[in-house]
Every structure is written in C-alpha cells, then in structure tokens.
Amino acid sequence: MxxxxxxxxxxxxxxxxxxxxxxxxxxxxxxxxxKRACKKAAECYGKKDVERVVDVACGTGDMLQFWQKELSAKEYLGVDPSKKMLEVAKEKLPQFKFIEGYAQNLPLKSQSADFLSITYGIRNVVDRMDALKEFHRVLKKGGVLVILEFTKREKSTPLDKAVEFYMKRVLPKIGGFLSGNKEAYEYLPNSIDGFLTTEQLVKELRQSGFEIEEVKSYSFGISTMFIAKK
Ligand SMILES: C[S@@+](CC[C@H](N)C(=O)[O-])C[C@H]1O[C@@H](n2cnc3c(N)ncnc32)[C@H](O)[C@@H]1O
Known part of the structure; x- marks a missing residue:
C-alpha cells in the first residue's frame, strides 16, 4: 500500500x-x-452572497457546522477520501453534502467555491503542492482559503518541551485507549515533526498563487490559522 x-x-x-x-x-x-477561522475568513471575503463552501479532508464534517453558523451559503460540501470518516459525517450531519475525493484531485469545477477550508488535513496530503494548486483552481477569484494546522516548531522553551511531552507521551496513550489504535495517535506528533514550519507553508501558499491575508498561532503556537485569498 x-x-x-x-x-x-x-x-x-x-x-x-x-x-x-x-x-x-x-x-x-x-x-x-x-470559530475564529470562519469569522476571519468571512470578514476577509466581505461579500454576503455565498454560493458554495467546500471543506476538504472534512473527516467527520465538524468544520461545516462552524461555517454554517458564520455564514449563510447555498451549499456546504465536504470532501474526504476516507469512506468510514464520511459514513460518520453523513449520519451525523445529513443536512450537508459529502463526496469522496482527494485534495490533490478534487472532483469539483474550477472557480466554483467562495470558501475552501482544510483543517488538520493538509499535513496528511502527500502531494501537497498539487493540492494547493487544486484549491486555487476550485476557488472563485477573490475566494478565501482557510487552513488550520499543527506546524513544525522549534522546541526550545520549557513550554515547548511540555507540549512535546504531552504530544509524544500522553496523547498516544489517551488516543490509543479511546480508539483502540495507539499507532494512529503516535502518527500525529510524528507527522507534525515531518511537516512544514509556518513560514514554509506561507511560502508554498504564495508559490501556489495565493495572497496571504492573515497568519496567527493559537494556544502557545500549537495550532496555526492561515487565511489566504485567490
Ligand atoms: C485529522 S483528520 C481532520 C478531519 C477534519 N478536517 C477535522 O478538522 O476534524 C484528517 C483527515 O484528512 C483526510 N485525508 C488524508 N489524506 C487526504 C488527502 N490526500 N486528501 C484529502 N483528505 C485527506 C483523512 O481521511 C482525515 O479525514
């Protein structure tokens, strides 16, 4: 495989x-x-008339609920390649549309989305540059891209070390206990170590044709929000 x-x-x-x-x-x-990401993105777009919001790597669909609270769009669409994650999403949120697909090859028309989000998903996309180009293709001109992600960080301060201890020692045990799959929760910290820094992701976004509107880290730098415009 x-x-x-x-x-x-x-x-x-x-x-x-x-x-x-x-x-x-x-x-x-x-x-x-x-919540903050949806609010910032809506402010950045400015227009009230929203046709379509696409959440890529939607998993169980949570992000679409936050989009729906923030704006009123004609369509909310989730895309993910995992059949089982989509099964949970469809059962939990029957009001939204979900389709199977990879970020690097979206089954969507060009310039068909006002907003496109990918939350804690881009780290899992192996052909990342292909995916960023797809996001640019699918967004309308002026459309807004939202990325939430755990980016790679220097681990120099005691707080960084505490976060690392939680991610590498505590989280796999709790995640493993709750899911019965410890390996999946060991993958999380390892995938962050193998991912880009915030600055590197900003560079790739610019290379893919996006203009950066806002980059902000939350909770001692654990999660970073990227808002970019086509
Ligand atoms: C950590 S989950 C995030 C789910 C959801 N976005 C959230 O915020 O809770 C990562 C998701 O990325 C999906 N994924 C993995 N590789 C992908 C790819 N190449 N294209 C799109 N989605 C992918 C997985 O199936 C999974 O549902």
Missing part, C-alpha cells in the same frame, strides 16, 4: 471514535480555533 493510502486507511480505522478523541485531546480548544 502506498503512503497516502496507508494514511487514509488509518483514518478509516479510527473514524468511529474520532470525534470523542478530538474533543478530549484538544480539551475542546479546537472549537475556538475553528
């Missing part, structure tokens, strides 16, 4: 317990990060 398929199959395995583990392991703080 290739690396990308292995990653998706891991999400298939943890789909049923994903929401619970997410809330427990982030102490609910992801709710604040998601």
């Amino acid at each position: 290739d690396r990308q398929k292995k990653i998706v199959s891991m999400f298939d395995d943890i789909a049923k317990s994903y929401d619970l583990a997410n809330r427990v392991l982030s102490f609910g703080s992801d709710i604040v990060w998601r």
Whole structure:
C-alpha cells in the first residue's frame, strides 16, 4: 500500500471514535480555533452572497457546522477520501453534502467555491503542492482559503518541551485507549515533526498563487490559522 493510502486507511480505522478523541485531546480548544477561522475568513471575503463552501479532508464534517453558523451559503460540501470518516459525517450531519475525493484531485469545477477550508488535513496530503494548486483552481477569484494546522516548531522553551511531552507521551496513550489504535495517535506528533514550519507553508501558499491575508498561532503556537485569498 502506498503512503497516502496507508494514511487514509488509518483514518478509516479510527473514524468511529474520532470525534470523542478530538474533543478530549484538544480539551475542546479546537472549537475556538475553528470559530475564529470562519469569522476571519468571512470578514476577509466581505461579500454576503455565498454560493458554495467546500471543506476538504472534512473527516467527520465538524468544520461545516462552524461555517454554517458564520455564514449563510447555498451549499456546504465536504470532501474526504476516507469512506468510514464520511459514513460518520453523513449520519451525523445529513443536512450537508459529502463526496469522496482527494485534495490533490478534487472532483469539483474550477472557480466554483467562495470558501475552501482544510483543517488538520493538509499535513496528511502527500502531494501537497498539487493540492494547493487544486484549491486555487476550485476557488472563485477573490475566494478565501482557510487552513488550520499543527506546524513544525522549534522546541526550545520549557513550554515547548511540555507540549512535546504531552504530544509524544500522553496523547498516544489517551488516543490509543479511546480508539483502540495507539499507532494512529503516535502518527500525529510524528507527522507534525515531518511537516512544514509556518513560514514554509506561507511560502508554498504564495508559490501556489495565493495572497496571504492573515497568519496567527493559537494556544502557545500549537495550532496555526492561515487565511489566504485567490
Ligand atoms: C485529522 S483528520 C481532520 C478531519 C477534519 N478536517 C477535522 O478538522 O476534524 C484528517 C483527515 O484528512 C483526510 N485525508 C488524508 N489524506 C487526504 C488527502 N490526500 N486528501 C484529502 N483528505 C485527506 C483523512 O481521511 C482525515 O479525514
């Protein structure tokens, strides 16, 4: 199995317990990060008339709920390659549309989305530059891209070391207990170490044709929000 398929199959395995583990392991703080991202993106877009919001790597669909609270769009669409994550999403949120697909090859028309988000997903996309180009293709001119992600950081301060201890020692044990799959929760800190720094992701966004509107880190730099415009 290739690396990308292995990653998706891991999400298939943890789909049923994903929401619970997410809330427990982030102490609910992801709710604040998601709300702020939707609010900032809506401010940045400015227009009230919104046709379509696309959430890529939507998993169990949570981000679409935050979008719906922030703006009123004609369509909210979730895309993810994991069948099992989508099963949970469809059962939980029947009001939204969900389709199977990879970020690097979106089954969507060019210039068809006002907003496109990818939350805690871009780290899992092996062909990342292809995906960023796809996001640019699918967004309308002036459309807004939102990325929430755990970027790679220097671990120099005592606080950084405490965060690392939590991510590498505590989180896999709790995540493993809740999901029955410790490996999946060991993958999380390892994938962050193997990912880009905030500055490197900004550079890739610019290379893909985006203008950066705002980059902000939350909760001692654990989660970073990127807002970019086509
Ligand atoms: C950590 S979950 C994030 C789910 C959701 N966005 C959230 O904020 O809770 C990562 C998701 O990325 C999806 N994924 C992995 N590789 C992907 C790819 N190449 N394209 C799109 N989604 C992908 C997985 O199936 C999984 O649902």
